[in-house]
C-alpha cells in the first residue's frame with residue numbers, strides 16, 4: 001500500500017505543530033517538524049559567526065553538519081539543541097536562513113529522504129507546494145496575527161521569557177512578511193490544499209477534519 005503523506009502548511013503560530021503531533025500520535029505516523037531544521041542551521045550559523053550572505057560559507061555548513069530528530073528532541077552535530085532552537089535570537093534570524101536557496105534545496109532533499117517508506121505528517125511552509133506536491137492530504141492552517149501572537153505570548157510568559165505582547169505581535173508580522181514575500185518557495189497555499197482558519201475553530205474540530213481524511217486513506 002502507498003505511504004500516506006500529510007502536509008500541514010501555514011504561518012508561524014497557527015497551531016501546525018500542535019495538530020501534527022497529536023495526529024502523528026493518534027495514527028503512529030512519523031512527525032517531521034521542518035521548521036526545526038531551519039532553526040538548527042540558523043543556530044549553527046549564529047554560534048559560529050557565519051555570514052548569512054556568504055554563500056560558500058553556508059554551503060560548507062550544509063556539507064558538514066548533521067541534523068537529527070528523535071521524538072521531540074533535536075540534535076545538531078550530536079548535541080541536543082531542543083531549547084536553543086526556540087530562543088529569540090533564532091526566531092529573529094531564521095527567516096533569513098530560510099530564504100537562502102541552497103539551504104532550502106538541502107533541507108527539502110533531507111525531508112524527502114527521511115519520509116521514504118513511512119506514513120508521515122510534516123509541518124512547514126512549502127510542504128504541499130514544493131516538498132510533496134503529491135501529498136494525499138494538504139492542510140493550510142491559518143489564524144489571525146493577533147490570535148497567533150496571543151498564543152505565542154502566553155507560551156513565552158509561561159516559560160519565563162520577558163517580552164511584551166506588542167513585541168511578539170511585531171515579530172510574528174515581520175516573520176509573515178519575510179516568509180510570504182521571499183523569492184524561494186514563499187509561504188503559499190497549494191491550489192489543492194484545504195484552508196482551515198483556526199481562529200474560529202476548536203482544536204478538536206481541526207483534528208476531526210484531518211482524522212476523517214486520514215481514515216479515508218488507511
Ligand code: DC
Nearest residue numbers: 012034035038094095098124125126
Ligand atoms: O515553523 P517554525 O516557526 O519553526 O519555522 C521557522 C522558520 O523556518 C520560519 O520563519 C519559516 C521557515 N520555514 C520554512 O521556510 N519552510 C519550512 N518548511 C519550515 C519553516
